Structure formats: C-alpha cells, structure tokens
Amino acid sequence: MSKTKKVGITGRYGARYGSTVRKRVKKLEDEMHSHPKCPKCVTPAVVRKSVGVWYCKKCKVEFTGGAYRMETQRGIESKRIAKRKQRELEIEE
Numbered sequence: 001m002s003k004t005k006k007v008g009i010t011g012r013y014g015a016r017y018g019s020t021v022r023k024r025v026k027k028l029e030d031e032m033h034s035h036p037k038c039p040k041c042v043t044p045a046v047v048r049k050s051v052g053v054w055y056c057k058k059c060k061v062e063f064t065g066g067a068y069r070m071e072t073q074r075g076i077e078s079k080r081i082a083k084r085k086q087r088e089l090e091i092e093e
Contacts, residue, residue: 009033028068036070039063046070 004011009029010022035044038056045057051067066072 032068 007022008026010026013022013025032048036046037044038046038059038061040061041056041059043056043058046054047057049055049062052064053062054065054070055062065075
C-alpha cells in the first residue's frame with residue numbers, strides 16, 4: 001500500500017476505523033517514530049525499544065517513559081513537583 005500526502009502513515013488502514021481514530025493514530029505514530037532528544041547527551045538519537053522503554057543510540061543510555069511518547073504529561077508534572085519540593089527543602093536548611 002502506498003501512503004498519500006494527507007493521511008501519511010495511516011494510509012495502510014484504508015477507509016477503515018473512521019477518520020478521527022486514524023488522525024489520533026497518525027499523531028501518536030509520528031511522535032513515536034520521530035527521534036526525540038536524549039535527556040543526557042541532548043542528541044536526537046533516541047529510539048523506542050519496547051513499550052515504555054527508550055534507548056539512546058549515541059550514549060547507550062536506556063530509560064523509561066511513556067508507551068508512545070518519550071515524556072508524558074504526568075512525568076513532566078512529577079519532575080516539576082519534585083524540583084519544587086527540593087527547592088523548599090534547600091530554603092528550610
């Protein structure tokens with residue numbers, strides 16, 4: 001099957017499953033197959049090994065994240081809260 005300009009990677013589904021579902025899948029798969037930047041060495045060499053496991057080809061670091069995205073909204077929120085708590089502890093000391 002060939003891809004078209006409009007539907008991209010979801011062209012393989014043809015007319016099945018509905019347009020809204022295919023648009024959501026396209027968004028997820030585009031993010032999943034892009035190469036996000038590594039949090040350690042900041043190079044775009046990160047690939048997904050399996051569900052929730054990401055691997056940097058350059059610095060050979062393996063870390064966890066979301067199933068389809070390297071960072072989830074919940075993970076970003078958790079880092080922000082942890083950073084705030086750490087600052088509060090430093091101020092108290």
